[in-house]
Amino acid sequence: MPPFTCFSTIGCPEKSLPEVLSFADRHGIPFVEIRTLQMREDLTVLFEKEYGDPERMEALLARHRAHPLIWGSSYKLAGSDSLSGLESLIPWLKPCAWLRVMDGGKFGQTLTDKERKQCLRCLRRTNEQLAAAGLPTRVIIETHDVFARPDECRRMIDAADGEFDLLWDSHHTWHMGGLSSEACWKLLGPWTRHIHVKDSHSGPAGFHYTLPGRGDFDFHALFNTLKAGAYSGEVSLEWEKRWHPELPPIETAFAAYDAMSADAQ
Numbered sequence: 001m002p003p004f005t006c007f008s009t010i011g012c013p014e015k016s017l018p019e020v021l022s023f024a025d026r027h028g029i030p031f032v033e034i035r036t037l038q039m040r041e042d043l044t045v046l047f048e049k050e051y052g053d054p055e056r057m058e059a060l061l062a063r064h065r066a067h068p069l070i071w072g073s074s075y076k077l078a079g080s081d082s083l084s085g086l087e088s089l090i091p092w093l094k095p096c097a098w099l100r101v102m103d104g105g106k107f108g109q110t111l112t113d114k115e116r117k118q119c120l121r122c123l124r125r126t127n128e129q130l131a132a133a134g135l136p137t138r139v140i141i142e143t144h145d146v147f148a149r150p151d152e153c154r155r156m157i158d159a160a161d162g163e164f165d166l167l168w169d170s171h172h173t174w175h176m177g178g179l180s181s182e183a184c185w186k187l188l189g190p191w192t193r194h195i196h197v198k199d200s201h202s203g204p205a206g207f208h209y210t211l212p213g214r215g216d217f218d219f220h221a222l223f224n225t226l227k228a229g230a231y232s233g234e235v236s237l238e239w240e241k242r243w244h245p246e247l248p249p250i251e252t253a254f255a256a257y258d259a260m261s262a263d264a265q
Contacts, residue, residue: 005234008196061095075101079115081122167193171198194236197219
């Protein structure tokens with residue numbers, strides 16, 4: 001079972017950017033997703049206060065091996081004509097390969113042609129803004145809500161003609177969408193550039209997240225599928241402590257994932 005090569009800062013939401021990067025360096029993890037820092041999601045406001053300008057932040061990044069791969073924004077695609085306030089975010093995006101945009105909408109929803117065209121307009125405007133700023137950063141859409149149904153996601157992919165990359169939340173398409181990793185990969189694999197992994201259990205007491213390998217998610221099936229599909233992107237551990245503070249520290253999740261990997265050898 002391959003190691004994870006990235007994690008989201010929602011797993012350690014109290015840390016500052018320097019603390020996150022040092023933490024990733026100590027654990028030998030090359031990439032991070034920047035979503036929450038210092039218990040805040042208004043990161044442009046935070047960065048303007050902490051660094052003043054993007055060049056100072058980039059100087060900090062240069063002192064670390066770990067690198068911010070994705071800026072995990074709160075933007076939602078469905079229902080949006082444009083991403084409000086993107087102009088203030090763009091100067092900070094240069095180090096990131098992707099700007100994560102949530103799919104939005106609701107699980108089980110089927111987008112109308114009008115709604116799909118609205119999504120396409122939003123994507124094109126966003127890409128035009130990124131290109132005008134000279135950024136290589138691309139939009140990556142996460143399968144979180146409406147696109148947790150892979151067939152609905154695939155309809156948008158086919159309509160978008162390369163306007164976005166895909167962040168496959170492998171847990172959501174299984175837990176919400178009810179599809180196996182193999183079935184999801186057949187629909188979404190060629191467009192998947194980044195993958196979230198996590199684990200959970202559903203029983204008489206309800207749903208709750210668990211340490212990796214302690215729940216119901218089939219990691220072996222996922223990684224066998226990725227190997228067969230020659231997936232070459234990153235696997236990111238999404239430990240949802242920001243939204244579920246009762247979870248143990250992210251170090252415990254790292255150790256559980258490593259133990260699961262060792263047991264699979």
